[in-house]
Structures are given as C-alpha cells and as structure tokens.
Amino acid sequence: MKLYDTAPAPSPRRVRMFIAEKGIDIPVVQVDLRGGEHLKTEFMKLNPWCTVPVLELDDGTCISEAIACCRYLEAAFPEPPLMGVSPEEQGIIAMWEHRVEWDGFIAGSEVLRNTAAGMSGRGLTGSKGYEQIPELALRGKQRIQKLYEMLDQRFGESEYLAGPDFTVADITCLIAVDFARRQKLEIPDDCANVKRWHQQISQRPSAKV
Numbered sequence: 001m002k003l004y005d006t007a008p009a010p011s012p013r014r015v016r017m018f019i020a021e022k023g024i025d026i027p028v029v030q031v032d033l034r035g036g037e038h039l040k041t042e043f044m045k046l047n048p049w050c051t052v053p054v055l056e057l058d059d060g061t062c063i064s065e066a067i068a069c070c071r072y073l074e075a076a077f078p079e080p081p082l083m084g085v086s087p088e089e090q091g092i093i094a095m096w097e098h099r100v101e102w103d104g105f106i107a108g109s110e111v112l113r114n115t116a117a118g119m120s121g122r123g124l125t126g127s128k129g130y131e132q133i134p135e136l137a138l139r140g141k142q143r144i145q146k147l148y149e150m151l152d153q154r155f156g157e158s159e160y161l162a163g164p165d166f167t168v169a170d171i172t173c174l175i176a177v178d179f180a181r182r183q184k185l186e187i188p189d190d191c192a193n194v195k196r197w198h199q200q201i202s203q204r205p206s207a208k209v
C-alpha cells in the first residue's frame with residue numbers, strides 16, 4: 001500500500017494523521033502540486049479528479065477522497081476505532097465529521113482558491129480550470145467566523161467534537177482550523193473552548209506528522 005501525499009496540503013494531512021493514530025506505517029509518495037504533476041496523465045490514471053490524497057492498495061486499486069481513505073483504513077485496521085463502533089457512534093461521528101468538512105474545509109478552500117495569486121484559473125480542483133470568484137472568498141471568511149462560534153459552543157459541552165472520545169471528526173476539525181489559521185483566520189480570543197481543544201489536540205504526536 002502507498003499514500004500519494006503533498007506535505008504542506010491539508011487534505012492528505014487528514015490521512016497521515018489518521019494513519020499515525022492507527023500506529024501503522026504506510027510508504028508515502030510526494031506529488032508536486034505546484035509543478036502540476038497531479039494534472040498529468042500518469043497521475044490522472046490514479047485519480048481522475050486530480051487531487052491528493054490517494055491511497056493505492058497492493059493490487060493497484062486506488063482510493064481518493066480523504067474520508068474514503070480513512071474509511072478503508074478503519075475497516076482494515078480496526079484498532080483503535082476512530083469512526084465509532086456502535087451504529088449510533090458511527091452515525092454521530094460521521095455527522096460531526098461531515099459538518100466540519102463542509103463548514104470548515106470547504107469554507108477555507110473558498111477563501112484560498114478564490115484569493116491566492118498562484119491559484120488563478122484554479123478556483124476549483126480538477127482537470128477543468130475555473131476562474132476565481134472573489135465574492136466566494138468573502139463568504140468563506142464569514143463561514144469560518146460562524147464555524148468558530150459553533151465550535152466554541154460545542155467544545156463548551158463536549159471534550160471532543162463527536163463526544164467523550166477522540167475520533168476522525170477531531171482530525172478533520174483540527175486540520176480545518178489549522179487551514180483557516182494559515183489564511184490569517186485565527187481562533188477568536190473569545191472562543192476559549194476552541195482554544196482549549198485546539199491546544200489539546202495539537203499536542204498529540206499524530207498532529208505533527
């Protein structure tokens with residue numbers, strides 16, 4: 001098995017962190033996004049959506065989409081469980097994970113992809129180039145402020161995002177928050193609960209891979 005990764009990019013970090021929490025070792029292949037390697041025919045054979053991460057299994061089967069890579073790894077390496085065990089846990093964790101992917105990751109992507117000079121003509125991922133829409137970046141910033149409000153309320157009532165245990169929802173949330181912070185959308189000073197959670201999760205060894 002191998003993981004196609006790009007070290008500074010947030011989406012593959014979700015899978016690296018998941019792998020580290022599982023305590024497994026999977027060889028990594030770096031993909032040069034800046035150099036456009038992901039848009040070349042060779043990479044498109046692995047993932048026609050032209051994104052990292054991609055998990056390539058030993059028989060050549062390729063799984064793209066960060067959460068799908070995690071889903072495969074959870075089934076192949078069940079311990080420790082990061083996606084819940086009981087049907088209720090699995091549903092609740094998936095709900096929170098999806099919420100922060102949508103409200104955090106997608107909002108952060110709207111900001112980055114519609115402002116970065118290096119992403120001109122790359123408003124969305126994939127083989128078709130889309131122009132940037134500056135209004136989407138403004139909306140993305142508003143969405144991140146709303147995310148922080150929602151998270152502060154949640155971490156006031158729950159130690160981890162999906163309940164009493166660390167799960168994949170915390171992984172997605174940490175990386176969405178770090179992605180926003182990289183774009184100068186810092187955790188607001190009045191969000192003490194988010195700061196508490198962020199400091200705690202950032203100290204896990206898996207947060208540093």
Ligand SMILES: N[C@@H](CCC(=O)N[C@@H](CS)C(=O)NCC(=O)O)C(=O)O
Pocket residue numbers: 009010011012033038050051052053064065066067122124125126
């Ligand atoms: N929904 C996808 C998003 C993957 C994604 O957007 N990856 C970025 C790196 S964080 C990428 O490959 N970008 C290529 C590009 O900018 O064209 C997932 O969860 O894997």
